[in-house]
Amino acid sequence: MKMLAVWLINAVCLLLVANLVPGIYIDGFVRALVIALALGLVNTFIRPILSLLTLPITVLTLGLFSLVLNGLLFWSVAHFVEGFRVSGFWAAFWGALVYGLVSWLASVMLLSRDD
Structure with a gap:
């Protein structure tokens, strides 16, 4: 249920x-x-x-590359799901x-921690 x-x-x-966010x-x-x-x-x-594959660059950028990776994965989902458009990388x-x-x-506000 959770x-x-x-x-x-x-x-x-x-x-x-x-x-x-403009462009989404x-x-x-x-x-x-579905998204x-x-x-x-x-x-x-x-x-x-x-x-794991991008761990060296993530370490070199002090973890900031993980934000880029999140953006790239968000953008890639837009290419596979119909009705979801993202205008560019930014x-x-x-x-x-x-x-x-x-x-x-x-999630923190709506879901109880007791479960």
């Missing part, structure tokens, strides 16, 4: 990000649910592999950053 709540929170946060467009709530699922799968399966970079912060904040 996983469903996190999924819904992430979809709503994606819609909020589309309204806050989402066609509706159902599309936001949230795709981002979750990408962050679960692909991001750890890419993080929109993806800021979109991923805002999405991560808003999603984290909403």
Whole structure:
């Protein structure tokens, strides 16, 4: 049940990000649910592999390259999901950053820690 709540929170946060960050467009709530699922799968399966492969550059940049990696993964999901458009790298970079912060904040505020 908690996983469903996190999924819904992430979809709503994606819609909020589309309204806050110029260059990010989402066609509706159902599309936001699909995008949230795709981002979750990408962050679960692909991001750890890419993080390991880019570890040297991440260490050299004192961890800042992980923000670039988040933006690139956010942008790549837009290429695979119909109805999700990101106009360029910087929109993806800021979109991923805002999405991560808003999603984290909403999860902390809405989900109890007792579970």
